[in-house]
Amino acid sequence: MQLEARNVSFRYRRKKWLFRDINLTVQPGEVVGLAGPSGCGKTTLARILAGYEKPSNGTVLFNDAPLPKTGYHPIQLVFQHPEKAINPKWPMKAVLEEAGNLDVELLERLGIQENWLQRWPNELSGGELQRFCIARALGPGTQFLIADEMTTMLDTITQAQIWHGVMDIVRNRNIGIIIISHDTVLLKRLVSRYIDFPLLNKDKVSY
């Protein structure tokens, strides 16, 4: 059930190569940290791994096969701005129902209060909304989670609460996670393997 980027290269239209021949394998249950300067391509790689973007060259393999094109996507991405990820016209319960994910235990672990389910997105704080994005991304079919600056906009207490819940869930379900962050303290605390993105791009070795 591993996730693998094999010789993945990417360039935006008519621009120079953002990265070339990236080789990265993440195993189930592994906690990988990915860091690097702003603009080096971390988010782009995250989008490619989650199937939102096609690599210009190379392939992304899940369990040795191409990423599924239909059905529930086993690689889920949560990014920095929850307000951009949630339809403002849907109450929170509908947001979770659409993802087929109203697991009460999961909601509890993420600190989602039952009465929040009846609210609209604009009636929740950024941290509360982000908890829903994470819950939505952790449906039963999720095998890998990519957290792209997932808690960057939150205060330290909320960050700690969210990470405590998320790490508990991924550990229990043997979900592999890639954490993209500029926060080296956070990464040191959470990850079992740390990757410096510019080296990943430059060294042409497999990680």
Ligand SMILES: Nc1ncnc2c1ncn2[C@@H]1O[C@H](COP(=O)(O)OP(=O)(O)OP(=O)(O)O)[C@@H](O)[C@H]1O
């Ligand atoms: N849709 C797009 N079209 C053209 N260029 C883009 C597009 N999206 C991003 N870029 C450019 O690609 C480069 C990599 O962007 P990306 O968001 O992947 O970097 P990043 O490492 O995640 O940065 P940050 O740490 O600031 O989030 C940047 O120079 C950015 O301006």
